[in-house]
Amino acid sequence: MPHKLDESLLISLPPFSKLERSQIREILDQSAARRYEADQSVFSEGDTADRFFMLLDGYIRVIRLTPEGEQVISLHIPSGQLFGIAKAIGRESYPATAMTAAESIVLSWPTRLWDDFLGKYDGFATETYKTVGARVGEMNNRIMEMATLHVEQRVANALLRLINQTGRKIDGGIEIDFPITRQNISEMTGTTLHTVSRLLSAWQKQGIVESQRKRIMVRDAHRLVELSQAGH
């Protein structure tokens, strides 16, 4: 259900803080904001890349499906960031599916506006490509992790990444502030939900994490960092 954008959402979005307010408004006049429930698809792998997206609130999971139907989670995107910018890097279709990981508000606009922006707002193109650069870096790290680290270290790393990017401080720890299952974590780390469950249980006994269903909080991030290191 598309609705008019609450302008207050736009104040000081991290990557766009340097753009003049009026420039943002001009983009907005030609775009649409939409609210999504959790676990809904924003666009799907293979769809024609005809829009750009910006996440105003919530969280996005970028997922891919293997031929056998297994899910792999490529990336978590926190609010304030661009996504679905495949067209900017010469792709005709989206290479992955974007699902909401929580209730989210998404701004989107047709890619044909891209050309207009390019000329007018230098900062816009720059920020877009910086986003690409950051994602490429993340993917590179992911590959290195998967190639060299053991499951326990990968899961520890995944948790650390989650609390760094999307963590919310609570008393006595940091909590991942959207619903996340063991299954989800296994899809981020290339293991099984059983193994993740075993690890979390063990960590809970040691007081490193604490978790209920779909909620995880990290009590001792420092210990988790140690576990994430390749201490053989």
Next chain:
Amino acid sequence: MPHKLDESLLISLPPFSKLERSQIREILDQSAARRYEADQSVFSEGDTADRFFMLLDGYIRVIRLTPEGEQVISLHIPSGQLFGIAKAIGRESYPATAMTAAESIVLSWPTRLWDDFLGKYDGFATETYKTVGARVGEMNNRIMEMATLHVEQRVANALLRLINQTGRKIDGGIEIDFPITRQNISEMTGTTLHTVSRLLSAWQKQGIVESQRKRIMVRDAHRLVELSQAGH
């Protein structure tokens, strides 16, 4: 040892075939071509990203080092392609090291020329970003592979990718046309050289591949495709 570029090398490079000859020359006038032996570094991870590169002949391996000194091979780049274009996606330094995998000829030019090109030659920017798009796609596939496939399947996939991108037809098969060790393959697939050796030995007995030191040829690509699939 920098030397003058042999112009004949530039005829119909795949990604640039649409650029006018004269435009290419204009770029070349401000750039340098250089010859590298095999296993030399073109730039290193962390270096300031102040040049763009194009591989005119040979092969480039993009590698990263873990804190423990283990190598991971991110990518193989065949001739005709751009690389080291970090600056185009907003990175200040190269996120990985580029090594030659064979004797190679590399053209490079300062990134400051980028801005000039942007305005003048639309095709240039487009091709650059398409390269980025293609690489992102490859990395994504890599992540999916590592997350879901077993070692045998990953090694099979790696070989298939190598013969697709850099294969040379010979009688009775396809050969990878640059020197590659078991160690190298293990660094591409996140396993050990021992396991790779065992797999290649087994495949050799079945007539699927044939290999000497630093040389691998695939006799039965079709069987290899079957092995690369998630059967089981």
Next chain:
DNA sequence: TTCGGAGTTTGCGGCTGCGCAAAGTCCGAG
């Protein structure tokens, strides 16, 4: 020709992490 280093092969033992299975817990719908 000899030597040494780099690359490869193979064996063996062990452990990590998966597959399978079953039971337990939470939570929302009716």
Next chain:
DNA sequence: CTCGGACTTTGCGCAGCCGCAAACTCCGAA
């Protein structure tokens, strides 16, 4: 309140793959 589905936990056994180790082969340098 009750039911059923989604999520989680835990046990057990196995095997894929690694670690370690030793021997072998190739090739270039002296």
